[in-house]
Amino acid sequence: MQLAAHPQQPDYSPRQNDVLDSALRLLVDGGEKALTTASVARAANCSKESLYKWFGDRDGLLSAMIGFQASKVRTFDDTAETLTAATLQEHLVLFARDLLEVLAGDVSLALNRLAIGQASRDGSKLGSMLQERGRRQIGKRAGALLEAGRDAGLLVFDDRDDAYDTLYGLIVSDLHLRMLLGEDSGRMVKDFGRRAEKAVSAFLRLYGSERSSAQS
Amino acid sequence: MQLAAHPQQPDYSPRQNDVLDSALRLLVDGGEKALTTASVARAANCSKESLYKWFGDRDGLLSAMIGFQASKVRTFDDTAETLTAATLQEHLVLFARDLLEVLAGDVSLALNRLAIGQASRDGSKLGSMLQERGRRQIGKRAGALLEAGRDAGLLVFDDRDDAYDTLYGLIVSDLHLRMLLGEDSGRMVKDFGRRAEKAVSAFLRLYGSERSSAQS
């Protein structure tokens, strides 16, 4: 809550960023239980006292980790050219694959597990942070793409959020949850390409105009 | 894994079921942190020694809680009558609403949070249990419904699991994850009806035969 007023990341020093990196690593391959203040201090070669001076307390460290990671994931915008049916589909498939790969990432999974684990006790502060900086950010890219498609007469929808919700569901389904529950994600990564194509194909059948659905 | 050979729940005594009930309650409104052996013993009016005698250790208690809860959710089969386009849609919408309400349930959310929190350390034993007894069980109902729809010439699909995956994604999208992250679920429960109808409508547009899509 002490960082709520900050619109963007609180801009930690390079040293502190190193510490957050170590902490994320620790979290990724040890789970939350392994993320003790002592182990973070040891892994980052800093003192516990410094941790508390920089981040306040353990929860502050967790918040900082989420903010730090979110600041590293840049949502690049790629809607430059004018869209045709083919390029729209191409961009959608690209988006779908990117989305799946982000969700399947080690750090993303670990942070989502962390936030979900804390959701019952801290009033979902971490959860809303993750939601705000994670999905909503990547959703902007999809939203822009969808609206560009509509402006080009290739997509038909009233509510952009509804359309995005459908697209998201078609792409991800319960895959994210299954990975969060521990199902081996390595095995399914190779199918992301096919999965993305099928999802986009279904999405276009639902929201594509007649003009864009002129394919098998 | 020691329960993998057991087709159904290990059949605890009534007393032990009461204890598991208390433990679930405790977990629901306190999160995992509140689920200490001492607090379970206090809430259930039993001794810690009995807990350890009955369930082995804390992890055994957690496994027992999942198995117990799964044994209470009965997946009733409702494919009696012969399907028409209208009744198929009706059954699908019913399934969708049931699914959403199960996922939004207090106990379901708490157990999913618990299993996700443990996924990093215990080799996802709880996660696979939840997956096996939860989604796969409810998936049987949907699978039967889908195949009945195909047999009646109302649905067209090659792979049943693919079709179910699509249906699931259309219904749930990322709603489940958002609820797990702490987003207030009470606010969105009232929209389950509309959400179910829209998802089924989209699903029928994707997988329905010409005969079944003769509606606005």
Place this chain on the structure above:
DNA sequence: GGCGAACCGTACCGTACGGTACTGTGAATG
């Protein structure tokens, strides 16, 4: 009545963690 099994309540133990305080050290500043 005597006996044993099951069990509650509680005290207890070892350990591990969050958080604090203290000492030492190296670098910058004057």
Place this chain on the structure above:
DNA sequence: CATTCACAGTACCGTACGGTACGGTTCGCC
């Protein structure tokens, strides 16, 4: 050289938890 600052390293404290041991009570059974 003296002072100050930032920090590492470590020792320390209080607490809380998982797991165990034990005395006391109830209940069924011979």
